Amino acid sequence: MSCCTPDSSCSTDGRTTVYNVSGMTCGHCKATLTKETGALEGVGAVNVDLEAGQVSVTTSGQADDMLLARVVDDAGYELTGRVS
Template structure:
């Protein structure tokens, strides 16, 4: 079973930004897919395990951007 959540991220403006965020989040345990979209300001994360928002936030921070929170 896959858990998928889309988060709002501020500061992304280009493909390099998307790759940085995707790379950091991909390293989290259980993550199977990451799709960052700088234009929309979102990152969608799929995981085999329930997602830990604090871990996702820390990964986005490590990439140099700010996770605002899950989108509605």
């Protein structure tokens, strides 16, 4: 898992939440989700795993599932829930 944000700054602080996301198939998908979720306030890092269909988001506090779902959906993908 990467600790780096889209602007290449790094942080090891925070809480990481992993989400299942459907519709991701290529590098463009990865770049789009990294950019869109990484732009949210409180998000320190994003890691997109295309093969697993998962997005890991490291936040400074509790992750806002509803906001993340809206951003992912608006980008053209579907956040289907947290990984157990």
